[in-house]
Amino acid sequence: MFEIQEELSLDKKLEILSDAAKYDVACTSSGVDRRGQKGMLGNSCAAGVCHTFAADGRCVSLLKILMTNHCIYDCKYCKNRISNDVPRATFSPEEICNLTIEFYKRNYIEGLFLSSGIIQNPNYTMEKMCEALRMLRMEYHFNGYIHVKAIPGASEELLYSAGLLADRISINMELPTQASLEKLAPNKTMTNIIRPMNQISQTIASHRLAIGKSAKMERAGINQKLTHSIFGNTVDKIEGGSSLFLPAERKDRDLRRPFAAAGQSTQMIIGATDETDLELIRTTQSLYQSFDLKRVFYSGYIPINEDDSLPEIGTPVPLLREHRLYQADWLMRYYGFFAEELLSEKNPFFDQKLDPKCNWAIHHLENFPVEINKAPEEVLLRVPGIGPTSVKKIVSARRYGNVNFEMLKKMHVMLKRAQYFITCNGKMLYRTPIEENFIRNQLTDTEKVSVMKIEGQTVQYKQMSLFSDFGLKAGG
Amino acid sequence: MYIYTCEPNLEAMLSCIYDAWTSKRGHKNIKLMLEPVEQLTLFDEYIHVDADSEKVEKVMDAVNMKISPWFYRQLAYSSMAYEEDVLDNMYHCMILGFHHGPDALGMVQYADIMRHNEIRKRLGNEVNRFQEVLRFHQVGEVYIAHFEPKSRIAIALGPIFEDRMPSENFVIVDDIHKEAVVHHKDAHFYMYKLSDEELARLLQTEEENDSYTDMWKVFFDTIAIKERTNKKCQDNLFPMWARKHAVEMN
Numbered sequence: 001m002f003e004i005q006e007e008l009s010l011d012k013k014l015e016i017l018s019d020a021a022k023y024d025v026a027c028t029s030s031g032v033d034r035r036g037q038k039g040m041l042g043n044s045c046a047a048g049v050c051h052t053f054a055a056d057g058r059c060v061s062l063l064k065i066l067m068t069n070h071c072i073y074d075c076k077y078c079k080n081r082i083s084n085d086v087p088r089a090t091f092s093p094e095e096i097c098n099l100t101i102e103f104y105k106r107n108y109i110e111g112l113f114l115s116s117g118i119i120q121n122p123n124y125t126m127e128k129m130c131e132a133l134r135m136l137r138m139e140y141h142f143n144g145y146i147h148v149k150a151i152p153g154a155s156e157e158l159l160y161s162a163g164l165l166a167d168r169i170s171i172n173m174e175l176p177t178q179a180s181l182e183k184l185a186p187n188k189t190m191t192n193i194i195r196p197m198n199q200i201s202q203t204i205a206s207h208r209l210a211i212g213k214s215a216k217m218e219r220a221g222i223n224q225k226l227t228h229s230i231f232g233n234t235v236d237k238i239e240g241g242s243s244l245f246l247p248a249e250r251k252d253r254d255l256r257r258p259f260a261a262a263g264q265s266t267q268m269i270i271g272a273t274d275e276t277d278l279e280l281i282r283t284t285q286s287l288y289q290s291f292d293l294k295r296v297f298y299s300g301y302i303p304i305n306e307d308d309s310l311p312e313i314g315t316p317v318p319l320l321r322e323h324r325l326y327q328a329d330w331l332m333r334y335y336g337f338f339a340e341e342l343l344s345e346k347n348p349f350f351d352q353k354l355d356p357k358c359n360w361a362i363h364h365l366e367n368f369p370v371e372i373n374k375a376p377e378e379v380l381l382r383v384p385g386i387g388p389t390s391v392k393k394i395v396s397a398r399r400y401g402n403v404n405f406e407m408l409k410k411m412h413v414m415l416k417r418a419q420y421f422i423t424c425n426g427k428m429l430y431r432t433p434i435e436e437n438f439i440r441n442q443l444t445d446t447e448k449v450s451v452m453k454i455e456g457q458t459v460q461y462k463q464m465s466l467f468s469d470f471g472l473k474a475g476g
Numbered sequence: 477m478y479i480y481t482c483e484p485n486l487e488a489m490l491s492c493i494y495d496a497w498t499s500k501r502g503h504k505n506i507k508l509m510l511e512p513v514e515q516l517t518l519f520d521e522y523i524h525v526d527a528d529s530e531k532v533e534k535v536m537d538a539v540n541m542k543i544s545p546w547f548y549r550q551l552a553y554s555s556m557a558y559e560e561d562v563l564d565n566m567y568h569c570m571i572l573g574f575h576h577g578p579d580a581l582g583m584v585q586y587a588d589i590m591r592h593n594e595i596r597k598r599l600g601n602e603v604n605r606f607q608e609v610l611r612f613h614q615v616g617e618v619y620i621a622h623f624e625p626k627s628r629i630a631i632a633l634g635p636i637f638e639d640r641m642p643s644e645n646f647v648i649v650d651d652i653h654k655e656a657v658v659h660h661k662d663a664h665f666y667m668y669k670l671s672d673e674e675l676a677r678l679l680q681t682e683e684e685n686d687s688y689t690d691m692w693k694v695f696f697d698t699i700a701i702k703e704r705t706n707k708k709c710q711d712n713l714f715p716m717w718a719r720k721h722a723v724e725m726n
Contacts, residue, residue, distance in 0.1 A: 011691045019698040036639040038662050043639050050713075051608050052724055054700035057709025064699060102688040105619055105644060106612045107637075108724075302703045317703050393584070401585040410590050 008089050014099065016089040020069040020080050021115055024172075024267070025297040029061040029110035029145045031262030032167050042104060042111070042144030044167065044262075049110045062113035062147060063103055067091055067129055071117030075174075075185040076307045077272050080117045084305065090119075093132035097140045104144055111145030111167075112136070122153035130158055130251075133165040137255070145262070150200070152192040159196055160245040163203060164255050168262040168294070171197050176283040180273040183309055195243075200264050201291040203245040207259040217263045217292055222334065222388040226378060229336040230285050231292075263294035270325065271318040272301040272310055276348035281328050281339040288332070298325045320454050324350040331357055334388055335381050353451060358384045358443045361421055362436050368421040369428060372403050384443075385418030405429050416446050477507055477520045482563070484510045484628065486555045487527040493567050494531035495523070503571060508563040539570065544578035554592060557599045558627040565591050603632045609714075609722050610637075612646060613684045619646040620681045622721050628653050634665040649678050682721070689723050696724040 008016075030048030050059035068090035069080045079086065091099075100112045114132065118125050129148060136142045148166040150159055163169050171193055175181050178190045205215040218224070219231055226232075266287065270280060284296045300322040303313045328350065331337040335357070342356050343349070351359050361368065361384050370379050372394060380391045393411045397403050404424050409415060419429040420439045432439075466472045478501050482492035489510075496506050507520075516522065539548040551566050559565075568588040572580040584590045602625060610633070612619035619641075630650040634657040637646065641659075648657040654675055659665040670678070719725040 011687070011694050014691050015694050015698050018695050022699050022701055036642045038642045041641060041643065049608055052696065052722060053710050053714040054696060055707065055710055056700045056702075056704040057706040057713060058700070058704075059713070060696065060699060063695070099688075099691070103692060105641065106614070106688065106692070107610050107621070107640075108692050300704075302701060319704070396582050397584045400579075400583040407584060407590070410594070411584075 010095060010099075013089040013091060013095070014065070016087050017066045017069060017091060018064060020086075020117075021064045021066045021113070023079065023299065023302065024064060024113070024115055024149070025299045026147060026168075026170060026265055026267060026295070027059060027061050027064055027113060028147075028168075028295065031294055032145070034143065034261075037143055040141040040143040041101065042142055044111070044143075044145045051107065051109055061110045062145065063100055063109045063111070064113040065091065065096070065099075065115075067096065067114060067116035067125070067132065068119055069117045070119045072120070073118055073185070073187040075187065076305060076310055077174075077184055077269060077301065079304050081305070091132075093128075093135045096132045097136045097142075100136060100144075101140050101142060104142070111147070112142075113147045115149035116151065118151060122151045123155050123158060126151045126154035126158040126162065130161045130165060133162065137165055137257075147262075150196055152188060152196065154196075156199070156245050157251065159200065160203070160259075161251050163200060163245070163260040164257050166260060168265060169200055169260045170265040170267070171200075173197075173266045173268050173283075173287075175273060176268055176275055176280060177273075180275065184272060197264065197266070197287075197291050199243050199245050200260065201293075202243050204260050204263060205292070211258065217294060220334070222377065222381065222391060223336075226336045226381075228378065230288055230332050230338060264291070265293055265295040265297065267297035267299055269299050269301050270322060276343075277321070277325060277328075277350050278339070278343040278345070278348035280325060281332070281342065284329060285332055285339040296329060298322050298329075320352055320451065321350070323454055324352065324356060328356045331360075336378055337382075353444050354440070354447055355384070357382075358417060358447070362439050362443070365434055365436060365439075368434065369423045370421065371426065372408070372422050372424050373398060383418055383421045385414035385416070385421075417443065477505055477517075479507045479509055479513075479517075479520050479522050480525055481509045481511050481513055481522055482525045483527070485527070486552060487529070487532050488525065489555050489563050489566065490535040491528045491531040492525040492563065493570065494528075494535050495525045496567060503568075506567075508567050510560065510563050539573070543570075543573040543580075547573050547578045547581065550581060550592075550596070553632070554596050554599060556628045556632060557595050559595050559598075561591070562595055565595065599627055599629070602627055603629050603636075605718050606633060607636055609718050610648065611721055611723050613681055613689075614686060615681050615684050617645055619644060620649065620678065620684075621646070622649045622651050622679065622682055624652050624720060625650060626652075628655070630655050630657050631667055633657060634659070634667070638665050647678070649675070651675065651679070685723065693724050 028048050030046060032044045033046040034044040036043040048061060050061050052060045054060055070088050070090065071080045071082055074081045074083050096114070103109045114129055116125050116129055133146060133148060146166040147168045147170065148162050150162060150169050150171045152171060173193055174185060181188055181190060209215050216231065223229060223231065268280065287293050287296055300317045300319055301311065302317050303311050303315050306313060328342050331342065332339065342360060350356055370383060377391055377395060380386055380394060381388065390411055390413045394403055397407065402425055405415065415429065420432055420442065478499070480492050480496045482488040492508055496508055499506070513522070536548065539551065551569060554562060555566060565588055569581065569592050572583070572586060572588065576583065581589060581592065584593065606623050606625060606629065610621045610623055612621045630648060633648055637648065638659055643661050645661050646659050649670070650656065654670045656668045656670055657665050658668050
């Protein structure tokens with residue numbers, strides 16, 4: 001393999017290094033609200049801004065690039081592993097800064113997402129990444145959003161600097177168990193991932209306390225009011241402060257920036273190993289509880305490397321499974337559900353035909369129907385078809401009078417799902433038997449079209465035939 | 477029925493509301509519409525109202541003092557919308573506001589309030605959409621963006637981009653309503669009405685693409701994962717009407 005780095009133009013480098021970065025899922029620019037400042041470029045909006053949507057339907061919010069795709073590791077699932085013969089390139093810090101600034105001024109992006117393959121060793125790589133970020137913040141006066149990937153195994157000083165320079169810092173967990181890591185990523189260990197994750201979460205907490213905020217990250221909207229949720233009882237673990245970043249040399253402490261103001265996140269690959277959905281959402285839940293993560297991302301495994309221990313090339317990406325896991329993740333983060341409520345040891349995989357909330361509801365019909373005009377917020381949140389925004393609208397409307405189905409429709413409540421579980425002023429929308437089978441069939445039909453869309457099938461309708469569909473035989 | 481009409485800008489709309497209100501013809505006998513009125517009805521009387529700063533001030537004071545400044549801001553925001561019935565809706569919301577106070581906007585049991593919320597939501601989505609898809613072109617020291625909104629939202633984009641790029645010179649041109657947000661480095665933005673000639677000249681700036689535009693296209697193409705291609709999802713999230721000035725789509 002030859003490498004003639006000097007001859008690569010900037011657009012060629014961008015092509016190679018964005019192509020190498022595209023398998024990282026996180027592209028969110030949310031989590032921190034920061035006003036612009038004269039003399040600087042950029043601000044940050046807590047809700048995040050998607051600037052465009054790529055051909056795969058994923059939003060593009062950040063300039064997602066690797067600093068380099070050279071790598072000394074040989075993780076079996078990765079495109080950039082050392083044993084793959086792919087074009088390699090490296091950005092200089094100036095190139096990263098120029099691209100970010102010029103794209104930002106043209107409103108193409110909301111900020112930078114910087115990850116990297118490992119060159120020489122984790123410390124050298126992290127040092128180079130920090131150098132680029134420092135230049136972007138100090139010399140180019142960039143005040144927009146930065147998401148940086150922490151390199152497992154890098155020193156405390158460097159991770160501390162990265163946290164101060166960026167808004168969000170993340171360490172990819174990739175696989176949820178030590179056994180899977182040993183199998184597919186022999187150079188990584190669970191300790192090398194969990195230890196910095198813990199240190200980052202503790203350091204975020206202590207920085208938050210120092211500026212008069214609560215130790216735990218703020219959760220959005222209705223979640224702040226939920227008393228029974230996965231974020232309920234973890235304060236002690238975070239305030240313990242036993243493993244902060246307290247490096248002897250603190251290079252960027254004069255920056256006067258909060259440490260990772262938008263929190264930390266991680267991502268897990270699904271479909272490459274044989275974990276169950278239950279194991280995945282349990283791990284997710286404990287990550288939220290122990291490390292106060294902002295997000296856990298799932299990445300449906302795309303077979304790009306040939307290897308005996310991996311699915312064959314051409315195996316379909318588990319998009320529907322990924323979709324169901326994200327739905328479950330949302331239920332845990334915004335709806336007050338726990339992993340154990342959604343799946344059990346007996347039933348460790350999600351029903352592919354039905355979303356997890358509907359599935360939970362039809363197994364708990366004793367709680368339904370609920371009266372829209374009287375039910376408390378946490379009960380309304382558990383009704384399929386009603387989300388946090390609808391709950392807010394319903395509760396606000398109830399202060400001034402009764403709410404009826406017509407109003408629910410205008411509030412964009414999904415009545416096609418909610419109608420089986422609610423009453424307005426004591427009446428259901430239609431005559432509906434509260435029977436598991438009946439409701440399951442109705443909901444499965446409602447969900448069918450979206451399931452087919454995710455699986456990439458086209459939805460076709462046809463005129464039913466008495467003979468082929470109903471088995472009638474022509475009389476002779 | 478008496479139908480009061482005015483030009484689609486906040487000053488004219490508030491003057492129109494003032495005239496309709498003080499005419500004492502009874503709220504039920506009055507309708508307010510924005511010009512141009514496409515289909516005139518046979519048995520209604522149309523009364524055109526011009527903007528008048530004195531009337532505007534009176535309406536502003538009344539709403540700010542007797543209801544609340546927040547209520548006024550909500551109505552002023554919705555006045556940007558392109559919906560035909562937006563002026564009539566503002567008038568009826570104001571009636572409810574004077575009756576119930578600022579909480580009136582939460583009383584969705586009134587059809588007018590529900591309609592106001594719908595307009596408000598759609599308008600908010602439109603502003604967010606253009607916050608995302610506005611694309612600037614560098615012309616010397618100035619960054620210029622063109623867009624074609626349904627509503628007159630340029631004024632809402634001004635503060636958003638002023639906060640984003642406080643120390644840059646930029647112009648955001650609304651090609652449909654012929655108005656522009658002009659921002660000078662380290663100063664506050666202002667609105668500017670464009671003549672046809674100025675607009676035609678400004679339109680040429682869209683052809684000013686540089687190497688960064690080309691690199692953005694390269695990035696946009698390579699960042700998509702081939703195995704996950706999902707055109708329908710892309711179309712849902714990024715509708716065709718919003719793509720016209722998005723350089724990566726053309």
